Amino acid sequence: MGTARYLEIAEALRGSILGGEYPVGAQLPSESDLADRWSASRGTVRQAVAVLASEGLIGSRQGARRIVLRHERRHSFAELNSFAQWADSQGYEVASRILTRERRPATPTEASRLSVPTGSAILHVLRLRLLDGEPAMLERTAYAPWVAPAVEELSEDCSSIMNSIAGTHDIVAHYGEHLIDAVPAGSVDARMLRVRRGSPLLRQRHVSSTATGRAIEWTDDRYVAGSVTFSVSNSSDTAPLSRHAGQLDG
Known part of the structure; x- marks a missing residue:
């Protein structure tokens, strides 16, 4: 076979x-x-x-009959929902923990995505996301300088940064652009997500913008393999999906 x-x-x-x-x-x-x-x-x-x-659908124990652990967690890009909004809508228990929060100069990639000069003082946040008590995603986000003060006010266990800043500062994401690929887990990823170093992680990078096109955040989310399945719906009546090989920036 x-x-x-x-x-x-x-x-x-x-x-x-x-x-x-x-x-x-x-x-x-x-x-x-x-x-x-x-x-x-x-x-x-x-x-x-x-x-x-x-994929995490069934138990990994060898020698015994496998137990079904869960059904597929499917996250659609049809709506611009935060991780917490999506998890809540699906009935999953979601938790978050901000690990680090620091002001630092924007890298060239961050500056380009946020439409600010290279070296601008952005806020970088490293956050661990959990689903049903298990590490599911490590999130590295660069917030534009004008958004940084609102994010700095939030508690370390804030479940949804985007929901919070929308409610307190009227900073609302209307547009999103997503890039999806796979990367090996580095030492920080492996330790935080409880996987082996070098294990494949699904990486989703996206930039969120306001209704006027002002960039809010540029984020690099790395998911444990099998924790989430992304879905995209399309038809011949809409713009075709684009596929680009070897053109994603680091």
Whole structure:
């Protein structure tokens, strides 16, 4: 059986889990039963099951029948929602902790994204985000100088910075541009997210702007693999999605 075969089985099992055939807490059939169902070797089935375990949909314990841990956490880009707004709307328990908050000169990339001169005094915030008590994302955000004072007022456990500054200072994000790729976990990422150094992380970078186009933040969010699935809907009636290889800045 080739690679396509185990991915085909993984996709079918994923569909059964997300479709409710195997609810959270249910056991999957044994490897031998799954092998019989798909007329595949146990090794191929084991590879398929490992894919779902790496995504966090099922338990990773070897030797026992796997338990369904959760359904897919899907975050759509159709609406400009904060991490906390999205988590609350889906019924997940969300928590946040600001680890560092410092004023420093903007890097060239930060300055370009925030439309300020290089070296401008931006506020850089490192924040850990948790879903259902587990580390899910490490967030590095550069706030434009005009936004920095509002963010500095907030408590370390503020669940949503964007919601808070919208309510207290009428700083509201109306536009967002997102860049998505994958990066290996560095030492800080690995320690904070409880993964091995070099583990793949899903990186989402985005700039948020006001209704007048004034930049608010430029953020680099790094998600534990399998913690969140991003979805994008499109049609032939709207502008086509663009794909750019090798053109993302560091």
